[in-house]
Structures are given as structure tokens and as C-alpha cells.
Amino acid sequence: MFLLACIFASSAICFGHSDAESAEKILPYPIHQKKMANGLNVVTVPFDSPGLAAFYIVVRAGSRDEIEPGKSGFAHFFEHMMFRGTEKYPNDKYSEILKSTGASANANTSLDRTLYHMTGSSDKLEIMFDLESDRFMNLKYSVQDFKTEAGAVKGEYTKNSANPYTVLYEKVLETAFDKHTYKHTTMGFFEDIVDMPNQYDYSIEFFKRFYRPEYSTVIVVGDVTPEQVNALSEKYFSKWEPGTYKTVVEAEPEQKGTRYTHLKRQGFPPYLQLNYKGPAFSDKEIDMPALDVLNSILFSEKSDLYKKLVLNEQKCRFVGGGAQDSRDPFLIMLRSSLKKTDDLQYVKDEMVAALEKAKTTPVDPQVLKDTKMHLKYSFAMHIDNPTAIAESLSAYTWLTGDPESLNRLYAMYDKVTAEDLMMVAKKYFVPEKLTIATISPNDSESIK
């Protein structure tokens, strides 16, 4: 069997010109949720995509949960191990069945979560449930599998290392954070990656801790019904036993002064990144929605700063950035690629000047209205297929545990006022919470 020829996804989102700020939900499809007795949340969003379904599992464990020294990068490594098979479906059998589904399937890991996904024929949904439930409950791999897979992780680090931005990102996290596990990237410290083959016992512990129903959410979007998805969830996941582990991440102490990090790189354009400590994601507090709006106003291609530095003065090739959504306070990263190293100080001053002005000058009401509209239409334009919708729902699921946070966030955008923007500018864009990161051909940069 294969997908029906016509999988033209459709979506019926329609914002009138005047009602862009209405209280309607941003996702125009109902989100059906059912919490199973073992704690597994099952989310279904029927969508008009004949013959097609996206099947996602979000595990709310990522590099944030790597609290023991020497174990950085383990959530990501474990994501790799999840493809090493079970007694019922050893690696080769798993691959054979997965191939038979004709699905696009993979997984990825980030700060706060690990995500497993398949998009394929909706009439193969039961096979997807069977495969996924088996490995989530019964993963079994040998020491050889474990040691072998560690090499693939090292290979991933190796290919990523060719990019200076990736190298700088490692340095930024290590500089900006002292205690919190956000100090290391999701890939982990290289020395920990090299040591991964020696951590077999810890990997068993990791599985026991996090691959549990209370950490997980099943999300299915497409040509399906909630009844069908709930029935399959009961059939395949009801025997999954909940655990008891709760990660206790050490809180990051307050940063009390500007920090610096630098990467010397010949033959690469100069680069400036201002990293301010930001808030954790919340769909109830106004801070993150206000920062999203403010960052779009200050740093999007429509912004005064972009026009000045990129279009008019042409000192920069790019200006942009914003706050990353995360479970614990992370960073607001403002970026600029420059033409000349000599302009690093000037560009930094211009970016800071824009932030300082935002603390005291109320934004034009029309600009505020346009920005809210921009955020909503950006989302609406994007969700024309099951994969895109499942991706969006996954993001809010890992942040709060509830996919409805997507709708709540966009409702919060409507509430953001000019005063909120000044409030968050004053609260977050202060030199004490700043880490300045640079790339240039020089040994160091002395940005003030």
C-alpha cells in the first residue's frame, strides 16, 4: 500500500484584515488530548490530508537533564541508541519494517527534549504504533551496539565542527552559564563524547529515568480520528510503566557583569553576538511574548536597525535574532555578520542604542499592530501539512507539557502593550546579563 496520490493539504485559516487581533485560536483545528492511566498524553489533530499522517513522540528530556559531570551529550546519544532495536524487532527487522511503511522518519534532540517522528501513509499508523511502543518500552542493545553507536555521535560532532558558528555557540554557553546544564550544548563536550563508549551502565539508567509515559506525549496529525489514535495508544502503550525520577537542575546564579568570549578565525567574516539572559518560556507571563514582539520590531528586516546597518550603511551583511524558547531561563541571542572587524564596536553600540531607546520610547501603535499581525500570519502560512503542524505542537508540548500552549501564546501576543515592551527591555537588556561573543581574525577583541 502507499499513499493516495492526492495529499494536497489544505488549511482554512482566515484572518480578516481587521480581526487579526481577535481571540480566535491560532490553530484552526481542535487539539484532542487524552491522558492515559499511566500518564502518557495522547494528542490528535485531524487534518485534511487524505492518506497522510504525522506521528510524533516528544520525550521531555534533553541536554538540560544531563546533570552529572561527564555525561554531557547523553540525551542526544541516547536518541541514537533508540534505533538499535529490541528483542521483538532487532535493528535489522526494525529497519525492514520501517522501510515497508515508506515513511519519512528520524529523531532529534535539543536542550529540553528528544523528538521522534514519522510522516507516512495513515493506513500504516498501526505499524508505526507497534514499532514505536516496542522500542520505547523494550529497548535492548548490546555493549557492542552501544560502543559502536558512540562513533556515529563523534562523526556528527566532527561534521558540525567545520562551522565556526557551531564552535562559537559552544563557547557562548560555556561562558554565559556557570551552574545550569545549559552550560553545555546538546552535542556535549567533546571529551565526554569520546568517553561515551564507557558509559553503558549509565545509558541503562538514562532509559529507566526518562523513557517513561509521564515524560512522553504522542502526537498524531492528519487523516486520523481521535478515537482511532486513542484506541491504538491503549493497545500499544497501556503496559508502559511510569517511573519516579525527576530531574533537579541546579539553578543558574544571577549574572553580575558582562562576559566575553571570542573565536579567532581567518578567512571568515567578522561576527558579533550579544547574548542576554532571558526568561523561561511561559504562556501565562507576558515577558516572553513581549520579547518576541520587541525583537521582531528591533531586529527583523523591517526594523530601523536592519535598514540602517544592512541596507543603508552596508556595514553588516545580516542583523537579526531573538529569544529562544526554553524550559529554564536561557539566552536572547542578537546576531550580526559584519564586513569589517573594525566595525565591531560600532555595531555593538548601535544594537545597544536600539535596545536603550526601547526602554524609554513607546513603540508606534501601528508598528505594534503590524508586528502582531506578522507573527500570526507567519504561523498561518506555515501550517499547510501534517508534519508542520505536528512540529509546532511538539514545540509547545516540550515547553509546558500542553500543546494548547501554542494557542495560548498567540493569544498572549494580542495582549502585549507598548508598556510591556519597555518593561521587558529594561528588565533583560542590561549589561550585567550580557555575554559578548565575537569571531574575527584577531587573537581577541576588546568590545566595550
Add this chain to the structure above:
Amino acid sequence: MKSSYIKSIMILALVAFCDKALAQEIVELPLSKSNKVVIELMFRNGSICDPQGKEGLTALTASVVAQGGTGTMSASDIKDKIYPWAADYHGSSDKEVSIFTFEVPADFLQDFYPIVSGLILNPSFKEEDFSRVKSNHQNYVDQLIRQSSDEEYGKKFLEDMLFRGTNYQHMVSGTSEGVRSITLEDVKKHYSTFFTRNNLSIGIAGKYPEGFAQKMKADFQKLPAGTPPVPAPGKAKMPEGINVEIVAKENALGSAISAGFPLSITRSNDEFAALMVANSWLGEHRKSYSRLYQKIREARSMNYGDYTYIEWYDNGGSNMLPPYGTPRSSNYFSIWIRPVQTAKGLKDQYEELKHINIGHAHFALRMTLKEMDELIKNGMNQDEFEKTREFLRSYSKLYIQSLDKQLGFLMDSRFYGRKDWIKELDALLAKLTLNDVNTAIRKHWQTKNLNVVIITDKSEAEPLAQSLKNNSPSPMSYSNDLKSTLPAEILNEDKLVESYPMPVKQVNIIDSESTFRKSGMSDSKGVLKIQK
């Protein structure tokens, strides 16, 4: 290079390409339930139209048009206007096409359309826009291509090697000297000559009113008349023997490998479907169940993945599914072995490997060629064929999940003389036999004549070159810890692989700084060492 280019220009009146480009063909995909509209304007030109010495002109022209203004609106004005709608657009070029894609909520189509038509019919070509966009192109060819992804770098350099001396050789973005020499006048002239109403195909999809497509067609009649003098696309010459170019750079943690040889068929040929099955079995992009992935990554953990291709796969590091917008008539087969460890890296990591001379690149190449040889010799079996074909019949439907991809694949279909490639592919796959696939493998694949590019650290280059040149055994160097767990089956196979015959005809070590500087490889200063 120069002579073949001039020859191409001279015979341009005879080439058939403009005939294939149906003037202002319209592809329509009305979807009343959609909330947006996607417009794709495809011009049949591309980097093959770049004049010698101005490599990058077509791509730069498309970028200047897309990132500039209209007769009445500056780039800044446009950004202000479309910001609330979250409308988006961009221009890009490949070897044989340039594409402008516009996406807008259906609510604002009528307000947005004057920007679409204004950019294409009346581009502002302001000096400040030109200098900004040119600077970014220059930055890409001078710096970013060498410093962002060794894998992408290797793929682009493999094209340089395969198509050397033809108009397909240089990167679409151009060369350092080529981009530097381009003036605003060049761009204006190139636009009026190569972006005409006679080499344009129009595509529109989504929720648009009746008659809108016809209005577009009428409006774009205002583009300059004239048939663009598009030269015949350069063809890759089959390499003689195995030729390796090692690009040496500072501080490379791994060795990124790309290899390939010319392929005479494209999606235009029905036989392509048969080769898709073979390719999927051997090295489907980012799929763990293909043969090379199983052998190199899964069993030996040498790298992050290993794949093969029977057509250009744009931005393979990011795209999980095949992209659209890069249809080509000059084709080649390629192998992508993701970065493997260098000797320097392994020595730093493992005390027991202090003695090694080279990293894993030579072994990985041997393993790949051995697997290919076995496939060519033995063919696929019935079970493998059936399963792979069924996979592709489902998987290919996923190429067109979003509206822009549905339209993009339809537009590409027309390039290949097809109406709807995804539909037609399914029909072709349905009637395939195992014999068709194995015949196609034997007809189109071989391992004796191959170009290979290895991007690696300077410390690895010379020993690796010697090892390749001398066809020396290249034993796999595992850490003791890993080796102690590996089954005899793998270690025994390693013994066969380490001495697998891989006669290399020539190895050049090339200084990274010399790559993509100008057209052709006449810059002998870049070749640090030639091994024969």
C-alpha cells in the same frame, strides 16, 4: 574552458534548449481551501549562461532583482509593506534555471501582486542594492564556501572536478574573480538578455481568483522579447581511472568525501526510475536501511552517514526530503561519505592509535567501492527489489507535502518534458521488474572511472595521498575498547576491505585557499603536489 565556451556560444542557434522552454507556459494548481498563494517564475537560464570571466553573473542578477526594489518602491519600502502580511519571496539560480518564488496569504494577493510584477518587470537596479548583494555573493565564494561545511564544500568541488572545462564547472554562485569583475551594467544587460518572456514558465498554486493566472501571463508579456542565447549545458567527461583531489585546510577535524562519475540519464528517461530503486537500496539520502549506511555507519561507526545520488540534491545537509528548483540536463552519479576521522584526531583520542599514519578515508572509500562492485556484479534480489520499490512508491509522495513543493515539483516536471513527475514516477515504479533494475545498474554504474574529492586537514593530506597513490593496505583503526566488542564477521570483512583493489591513477593535493578563485583549474599555484 575558453574554447569550449566560445564554441557553445557559436552553436547556440542550433541547440534545442529554448525549444524545450515553452514560452510562458502556465502551471496552475488552484486549491480553494488553501489560505495562501504561491507563485513560481522559472526562467530557463542559469549559471551555464555566465560569460567567461564573470562567473556568478546569473545568480547575482537573480539576487539583485529579488533583493532590490521596483520602479516605485525601494527594497526598504517593500519590507515595510509586506511585513504585516508575513509575505515572503526570494530569487535563486541553479545551473540551468533561475527561479523567483513568492508566497503570500490569500487575503493580500491583490496588494502583493504589484510588488511581484514590479520586481520582475521593472527592477530598480539601484547601485546601493547591487553593491550590497554583490558583497554578499563575494563573501560566499571567497570565504563561506570554504569555512561553513566541509561536506557542502566537497560536493561543490566535485562538480568543479567532474565538469572541468565546461560551463557546468563553476559554482552557481561563481568564482572569486568572476564575481569581483561583475558591474551593475553587466547585471542589467544580463537581465534583459537572459530573463525574457520567451524563456519564462509561470506557476501559481493556492487560493487565487479566476482569471488571475491569465492576467499574470498577459502582464509578463511586457518582459523583453528575444530568445536568450542559452548555451548547451556542459557535459561531464568520463574520468579515466580513479582520480583524487585532496583539498587541504587548517584545523579540519575530519575528512569529508565526495565521489562521482557522469550519468547519461535524467528524470526525462523512464529508465531513471529503475536506477532510483538501485540507488535507494545502496544509499538513500538520510535513511538508515540503505547498504552503505549499514556497512559504514551502523556496523563500524565511522561517521554520521553514507549516501548515493543519481541527481543533484541541493543542500543535503539540511534537507531530509528531495528539494525542487534545481532541474538539470547534465547529470552525474555521486557518493557522499560524511566526515570520517583523521589520523591526527584518532591519535589525540586513543593512546593505542599513536602509531597510525592515516585516518579512515581510504578504508571508507574502499568499503564503498567494494559494495558497489558487488551490487553491479550480483544485482539486487527479488525481495530487495520489491521492498525498495514499495518504499519509493510511498516515500516519493512525501516530496510534495506543502503547497510550494507541490508547485515546485510540477514546474520541475515540465523541465524534464513531463507533466507530473511524482505521478508518472509511481506508474513507472509500478511496472518495473527486477531485471529492469539490474540492467540499469550494469548499464550506468561502474567503479573503475571515478573522480574523488576529499576535504581534510593539512596533516592528513600527504600521508593519505601516498596511501591512495600506492594502493597501500588501509587497515581500519578502531580503539581497543571498540575492537574488543566487534564480532569476527566484521573484523574478517575489514581484512578484505583494507586491501580491496582501488587503483588510483592520480592524486593532487590542493590548497583550500586556491579553490573557486577563477574559472578552470589553470591556477597551478593551487596544486601543492601532483602524484602520478
